[in-house]
Amino acid sequence: MINFESMANVDGVITSAADARVPIMDRGFLYGDSIYEVFRTYRGIPLFHDEHWARFQRSAKLAHLTLAISKDQIIDEIRRTVQATNAAEQNRDLYVRYIVTRGEGPVDLFPRPELTTRYVIIVKELPEWDPEFLRVGLRLAIPETRRNAINSLNPNIKGGNYLNNVLGIIEARMLGADDCVMLNDSGLITEASTSNIFFVMHDEKVLVTPAETAGHLRGLTKAAVEKLCVKHDLQLSAKDITTDLLLHTTECFLTSSTREIMPVSSLRLPSGDVLRYPDGGGSITRQVIGHYQAFIDDYLKDYEHLCLF
Incomplete structure (x- = not known):
């Protein structure tokens, strides 16, 4: 080649x-x-x-x-x-x-x-992700470094100063993880280093994602997934997510432009305990992946005129 x-x-x-x-x-x-x-x-x-x-x-x-x-x-x-x-x-x-x-x-x-x-x-x-990330999933860890506060450096300024995220992922790698999930100063889940995050709750089978007030980037893949949930009658709630609430989650995945929808296999909590999720994503994660792939197929038909070649 x-x-x-x-x-x-x-x-x-x-x-x-x-x-x-x-x-x-x-x-x-x-x-x-x-x-x-x-x-x-x-x-x-x-x-x-x-x-x-x-x-x-x-x-x-x-x-x-x-x-x-x-x-x-x-x-x-x-x-x-x-x-x-x-x-x-x-x-x-x-x-x-x-x-x-x-x-x-x-x-x-x-x-x-x-x-x-x-x-x-x-x-x-385009980055070629480790096939294990899709077959099994990412390993995440919550670092000690907290996410910048909204009134300090708004995460919706997609800017060149990424030291906060750099420190977070360095700490996560030191803990044996692939990426970090950062808490804000109130101890609420915000986002991964460059991706938004979703969970599935154990009892209700409801998708949850951090509320915008927690402090995270308004991800475009995240927005597309939220619309797909509405379209396909998947229950979704944006809410404050504490580390205690994570104990009641059964699935987890990340979203970003380059990662698309990537399953999470484990999440290390600040206590050192590790939550385990299904390899390759659970049933709801797999549904969302399927809906997103179909959405991409339709999108490409509608925007063929923008081809850069």
Whole structure:
């Protein structure tokens, strides 16, 4: 198979990702002062492009960052970057990240109003997950590090400062897990490092997911799953989830653009106790996976015109 070379686009200059350059005085590098979105493609068709752009605009507003590039311009630049790869010939599914930094300026926390924003686009292969993650499931652990509070750094600013999540996943790996599930300062479940989370309650067979007030990103795959639950008469509740409530759960899965719906096989609690879930997901998790796969098939038929190849 021909090797795939990742490509990048920095303010319109397309190079291999390895050769792309951003000045060291860029605030995105110095402070994580940037916002971004990630989407995946299926047969060249971007998933949730409109929704990603709407969330990007919301991040910009929350971060007091004025966008100098439009939705049409960004998709044109993404298409140019994709077409600089050999993805079409190889029919590769892609990972696409677009970033806007606040720009380049002096070493000063206050962003001067004359700064010019910079955009960066990265196109690479879609991650290939360990087959065991789908066959058996992810191992999760709750770390000591707590999720940033909403009134400290709102998780709905999808920004470049990910140190909070980095610390969480480092601790989870040290505990022998694949990913973390972070609590907020009140001890409520929020989300995994880069994914939203759902549980199934033992008695009611009801899906539950953390309430938005707990502090988590408004995930687009999560939103799609919530709509599918309504469509297929699966009971779903958004609520405060404590670690005590977890003792009454029988299934668990994560959702994200790149992971889609991924079952969880175990969850280590702060006490050291480990909850076990069915390999490959229980009956409700499998139902949700099936509904989501059918949804993707329909989505691709409706959005074929957006193909980036």
